[in-house]
Amino acid sequence: MDETTTTTQSSFHEATIVSQDGSVRTLKVPVVQELARHGIKDVPKMFLRPPLDTLNTCFTENFPSISMAKLRANDVEAKENELRKLGQGFGEFGMVLVSDHGIPLSLLSCVKKVIKGFFGLSFEGKKRSVGTYDTVDNMGYGRNFVKPDDKPLDWIDRLTMKVSPKESTHGLNVWPQNPTNFREVIESYAEKATELVDDILEALAEALSLDEKAFVKYFDPKSREINARINYYPPCPKPKLTMGLSPHTDATILTLLMQFDISGGLQVMHKDKNIWFSVPWPNDALLVNVGDLLEIMSNGKVQSSWHRAVTQVDLERFSLALFFNPPLSMEIEPIKSDDSSDYEYKKVVVGDYLQHLYKVSPTLSKVAIKYAMV
Ligand SMILES: O=C(O)CCC(=O)C(=O)O
Numbered sequence: 001m002d003e004t005t006t007t008t009q010s011s012f013h014e015a016t017i018v019s020q021d022g023s024v025r026t027l028k029v030p031v032v033q034e035l036a037r038h039g040i041k042d043v044p045k046m047f048l049r050p051p052l053d054t055l056n057t058c059f060t061e062n063f064p065s066i067s068m069a070k071l072r073a074n075d076v077e078a079k080e081n082e083l084r085k086l087g088q089g090f091g092e093f094g095m096v097l098v099s100d101h102g103i104p105l106s107l108l109s110c111v112k113k114v115i116k117g118f119f120g121l122s123f124e125g126k127k128r129s130v131g132t133y134d135t136v137d138n139m140g141y142g143r144n145f146v147k148p149d150d151k152p153l154d155w156i157d158r159l160t161m162k163v164s165p166k167e168s169t170h171g172l173n174v175w176p177q178n179p180t181n182f183r184e185v186i187e188s189y190a191e192k193a194t195e196l197v198d199d200i201l202e203a204l205a206e207a208l209s210l211d212e213k214a215f216v217k218y219f220d221p222k223s224r225e226i227n228a229r230i231n232y233y234p235p236c237p238k239p240k241l242t243m244g245l246s247p248h249t250d251a252t253i254l255t256l257l258m259q260f261d262i263s264g265g266l267q268v269m270h271k272d273k274n275i276w277f278s279v280p281w282p283n284d285a286l287l288v289n290v291g292d293l294l295e296i297m298s299n300g301k302v303q304s305s306w307h308r309a310v311t312q313v314d315l316e317r318f319s320l321a322l323f324f325n326p327p328l329s330m331e332i333e334p335i336k337s338d339d340s341s342d343y344e345y346k347k348v349v350v351g352d353y354l355q356h357l358y359k360v361s362p363t364l365s366k367v368a369i370k371y372a373m374v
């Protein structure tokens with residue numbers, strides 16, 4: 001039978017719910033892709049929330065954007081200019097768009113193709129393709145984040161995999177088997193993306209007048225953690241009453257995002273203006289997002305972004321996030337520089353910080369980072 005015709009409206013993800021008192025139970029959550037496929041008009045209550053402030057969202061042509069080609073070239077003046085934009089963008093929004101990134105467009109096309117191949121399968125087909133994830137938290141297809149009882153659920157389907165270190169997936173059936181080249185393609189992309197992220201971290205160190213290796217030295221190629229998450233936001237009949245991805249910061253050093261098929265959806269809070277901005281994301285540009293750990297390491301000179309994804313009526317959207325982290329057992333702290341004497345952040349163990357963030361999430365504003373503040 002055709003894979004795409006075997007779905008039913010009664011497909012569910014199993015979501016683990018942790019209540020305030022610590023008790024744990026499992027909730028069956030409708031698969032939003034299946035709801036959208038069946039053209040539902042009434043969004044189930046568990047996804048509804050008070051009307052969104054979307055009318056207050058700002059649009060700007062001047063969103064921070066850097067050219068990697070200029071940053072990597074030998075033209076001193078052009079490089080200085082990109083370094084300034086990088087530092088400024090990370091300081092104001094906690095993110096910058098990256099053009100001329102050097103990752104072949106043919107590879108980006110392959111990434112889109114395998115992702116669409118997977119999400120084009122029926123629900124049962126997807127489950128068969130990915131196998132089970134019994135021992136890895138938050139990995140796998142479609143599990144929702146662990147949420148307190150009363151919080152509305154996000155309008156999203158997800159697929160999360162460990163990319164690095166490779167041994168960490170040993171024995172687990174963590175990658176889709178269908179499409180057959182899924183893993184190979186995403187790993188090739190992650191390899192190129194890692195070079196890009198290393199270059200950005202070196203550039204950032206230069207922009208902040210730190211030693212060039214100040215950040216990348218935490219990123220030993222053998223031990224660093226890279227997770228990949230595909231976010232799929234199907235069309236939603238009630239965009240003002242739902243959220244694709246609730247406001248959050250990423251528990252990373254950096255996150256690299258690519259998106260398709262449409263450019264709207266991601267919004268970010270401006271640090272001082274306290275207004276949501278829609279990210280004007282050109283085709284084929286990538287987006288690099290500051291996570292909480294880089295905020296700590298830079299002693300607040302760059303800020304992790306407070307961001308969210310909204311839903312849209314007739315449009316579907318995919319994004320692929322690569323989350324870059326040091327090993328969970330590593331300690332990080334603000335990097336000493338000549339001009340800093342006051343440290344606003346303290347030493348934390350990466351894994352402890354991540355656990356803290358997941359424990360307190362979701363929150364209405366950026367509070368998890370306070371755990372790492374003096
Ligand atoms: O869909 C997007 O653009 C944002 C995704 C995101 O914030 C995440 O995966 O952490």
Ligand SMILES: [Fe+2]
Nearest residue numbers: 248249250307
């Ligand atoms: Fe995020």
